[in-house]
Amino acid sequence: MDKRSIFAAVVAAALLVLAAPAAATADVGAGTVRVVDRDVDYTPDKPKEPSLAGSxxxxxxxxxxxxxxxxxxxxxxxxxxxxxxxxxxxxxxxxxxxxxxxxxxxxxxxxxxxxxxxxxxxxxxxxxxxxxxxxxxxxxxxxxxxxxxxxxxxxxxxxxxxxxxxxxxxxxxxxxxxxxxxxxxxxxxxxSGDILLPLVLAGAGAAAVGLVVVLSVRRRHRV
The missing domain is CATH 2.60.40 (Immunoglobulin-like)
Structure with missing residues (x-):
């Protein structure tokens, strides 16, 4: 292969790399390969809001x-x-x-x-x-x-x-x-106590009147 052919091959390879829609890098370590697509936006997971549900x-x-x-x-x-x-x-x-x-x-x-x-x-x-x-x-x-x-x-x-x-x-x-x-x-x-007191007094008065009436009736029956 002459020098012109080699140069043309190098230029073609460079154009292919530049024209690629996404570039990738590989990290090699401990037997694993990680490929990162640089044209993809990374959005972290949204944290979950705290809740008092159940309180x-x-x-x-x-x-x-x-x-x-x-x-x-x-x-x-x-x-x-x-x-x-x-x-x-x-x-x-x-x-x-x-x-x-x-x-x-x-x-x-x-x-x-x-x-x-x-x-x-x-x-x-x-x-x-x-x-x-x-x-x-x-x-x-x-x-x-x-x-x-x-x-x-x-x-x-x-x-x-x-x-x-x-x-x-x-x-x-x-x-x-x-x-x-x-x-x-x-x-x-x-x-309230202010209301209870008159009711108690009224009840006591009525009981006293009833007792007088009962005693009077008993005396009449005896006579």
Missing amino acids: RVDVVCLRDAPWITFEVTLTDPDRQSTGDRAVLVISDGTHEVSLPLGTLASGRVAGSVLWPGAAVSGGVGTGWPGWVYEGGQWRETAGNFAWTRGDVRAWIRVDPELAVPLAYPPATSGCAAPTGSIQGRLAATGT
Whole structure:
């Protein structure tokens, strides 16, 4: 083969390489070959967003005290969450309160907290939202988180957030509200002591009148 033929072959080979739509490189090592196509855009997998799915809150009454029980579960396979402290946020659109629930361990935390405005002593309820003890009597007030007994929204916040249903429990035998009397308890119906007292007096008066009538009738029969 003469020099012209060799030169023509080299030029043809160079043109083929330049005209190729994609160039490839091979990495050889440990008996493996990896081919990388430089004309293909590489798009990494999108990380999965963290989720609080399955987390929940409930309201229970224990010895006249309203408690919020909770179970928070964070699913974060790609470690996208930037927080590890769970908080329960309650709002009526005007007011807002945040209740710390604790620090997540292995993506989970569970427990219970008192309803805002509630208090206990020796495990027994001694304070309730919207009530204040003054002058030996319980009185309703617009303070002490009274708004939490109305229509509220709630959500668990870690990173991300999750809306959860929540409402103040109705009066029951296990979750009584305070009374106007010094004894500090209401019946399960929620009737105040100021209303109960006249009813008791009226009942006692009616019983006394009935007793007088019965005795009078008996005396007439004897005569």
